[in-house]
Amino acid sequence: xxxxxxxxxxxxxxxxxxxxxxxxxxxxxxxxxxxxxxxxxxxxxxxxxxxxxxxxxxxxxxxxxxxxxxxxxxxxxxxxxxxxxxxxxxxxxxxxxxxxxxxxxxxxxxxxxxxxxxxxxxxxxxxxxxxxxxxxxxxxxxxxxxxxxxxxxxxxxxxxxxxxxxxxxxxxxxxxxxxxxxxxxxxxxxxxxxxxxxxxxxxxxxxxxxxxxxxxxxxxxxxxxxxxxxxxxxxxxxxxxxxxxxxxxxxxxxxxxxxxxxxxxxxxxxxxxxxxxxxxxxxxxxxxxxxxxxxxxxxxxxxxxxxxxxxxxxxxxxxxxxxxxxxxxxxxxxxxxxxxxxxxxxxxxxxxxxxxxxxxxxxxxxxxxxxxxxxxxxxxxxxxxxxxxxxxxxxxxxxxxxxxxxxxxxxxxxxxxxxxxxxxxxxxxxxxxxxxxxxxxxxxxxxxxxxxxxxxxxxxxxxxxxx
Ligand SMILES: Cc1cc2nc3c(=O)[nH]c(=O)nc-3n(C[C@H](O)[C@H](O)[C@H](O)COP(=O)(O)OP(=O)(O)OC[C@H]3O[C@@H](n4cnc5c(N)ncnc54)[C@H](O)[C@@H]3O)c2cc1C
Numbered sequence: 001x002x003x004x005x006x007x008x009x010x011x012x013x014x015x016x017x018x019x020x021x022x023x024x025x026x027x028x029x030x031x032x033x034x035x036x037x038x039x040x041x042x043x044x045x046x047x048x049x050x051x052x053x054x055x056x057x058x059x060x061x062x063x064x065x066x067x068x069x070x071x072x073x074x075x076x077x078x079x080x081x082x083x084x085x086x087x088x089x090x091x092x093x094x095x096x097x098x099x100x101x102x103x104x105x106x107x108x109x110x111x112x113x114x115x116x117x118x119x120x121x122x123x124x125x126x127x128x129x130x131x132x133x134x135x136x137x138x139x140x141x142x143x144x145x146x147x148x149x150x151x152x153x154x155x156x157x158x159x160x161x162x163x164x165x166x167x168x169x170x171x172x173x174x175x176x177x178x179x180x181x182x183x184x185x186x187x188x189x190x191x192x193x194x195x196x197x198x199x200x201x202x203x204x205x206x207x208x209x210x211x212x213x214x215x216x217x218x219x220x221x222x223x224x225x226x227x228x229x230x231x232x233x234x235x236x237x238x239x240x241x242x243x244x245x246x247x248x249x250x251x252x253x254x255x256x257x258x259x260x261x262x263x264x265x266x267x268x269x270x271x272x273x274x275x276x277x278x279x280x281x282x283x284x285x286x287x288x289x290x291x292x293x294x295x296x297x298x299x300x301x302x303x304x305x306x307x308x309x310x311x312x313x314x315x316x317x318x319x320x321x322x323x324x325x326x327x328x329x330x331x332x333x334x335x336x337x338x339x340x341x342x343x344x345x346x347x348x349x350x351x352x353x354x355x356x357x358x359x360x361x362x363x364x365x366x367x368x369x370x371x372x373x374x375x376x377x378x379x380x381x382x383x384x385x386x387x388x389x390x391x392x393x394x395x396x397x398x399x400x401x402x403x404x405x406x407x408x409x410x411x412x413x414x415x416x417x418x419x420x421x422x423x424x425x426x427x428x429x430x431x432x433x434x435x436x437x438x439x440x441x442x443x444x445x446x447x448x449x450x451x452x453x454x455x456x457x458x459x460x461x462x463x464x465x466x467x
Pocket of ligand 1 (some may be wrong): 041078080081082083084087088089117138143144145146147148150152154203204205206318420421458459
């Protein structure tokens, strides 16, 4: 059966046979929690699925996939709901919602964790901390493991421990045929390769087995510097070649009214550098010194702290608001790009809109280009434009126009893009997420595991044509 079904096939469809087989809950329009369940992190996206299956376990996922497959129904997948494109909800479709699957089991001796897809970065960090363990995930506590760890996972410790997927040992995957399989180096290795960067194209992952690192305390915090071309240049020149224990995420933005920003400086254009150092504290102080020396800080909150405390500095990002995004991975950030970013932030029409710079390299770059579907291993930076606004009823046009004005300058510098930082930007941009040989291999794996493109509400990779 093909999967071209639209609203007409779901309207009036008897969902009771599915409901009876689920341990979780099937929500339909009009039910009390339907509206809260369909809300996404990006408030600019509003979708109304025909039904939301809030699954309780892997078997529930199997049931939903088989139900959808047998009837040719459109099927969406949601874990944490943070897709910039809002792919976590699909109009008129049946959506599998894994956000309630939150079991984490840690084997501290083996330093392994079994993590269900609905677990968030913050929850996992808090769970692993008492064992003195952690894994590098994203920069925001509320991001779901399901979407993060299928796209890559560029986190607070990426230079020290690589991408989240670089620490993936195995995953439980429900394929389009409705089978629950293990993907690992030993079992279904082609699928294991593809789910490490290929996004949600190959099946629904219910559980990940990941390797944790020994991380108890970090040197972390927010170093806020006055923004200028020299400061940004100095930051960029240092961070991609800094000692590997140091990972940074910098935001060129208007200084927020955070408790540690002097009142008189709120609203000033600043470079807010989120610092995570893993290792010896005094070595960390030495690694951070060149950043501190770039300018007299507006604020300096860098301190020795438990790893999960770093998420306190991004707590505002875990609140749903409206956003539009454009992003590149790149080898170099020229002075022209720095100037364009500075000018864009200075004249931004929203006080929240910003340009993000991340220094990459380190452990992430040492993994072979062919080892996983995330292949842009040699990118030294990620540069991201983020238009942010609070009210979903506000006209998005000026915010999108702000992005479009500066995007050509940033885009020109790109050598690729991180699939999880794509909005709905068309096939050409998905192609930029993968070098051509990677894309061809992904299309082959797609043909094997999802030949009818059941999992297509995502940064979609079409199945390779039959020979
Ligand atoms: C505020 C914010 C901060 C972010 N920071 C970072 C960061 O620091 N580093 C980083 O790497 N990324 C970051 N991201 C991007 C994030 O990794 C992606 O948006 C990711 O897709 C979110 O996963 P989710 O489960 O929350 O999303 P969802 O919207 O629930 O899912 C998105 C898509 O992922 C796929 N998917 C989800 N769950 C599964 C599953 N269980 N099995 C198979 N496919 C699945 C599906 O195609 C789904 O439509 C950030 C996003 C936001 C909004």
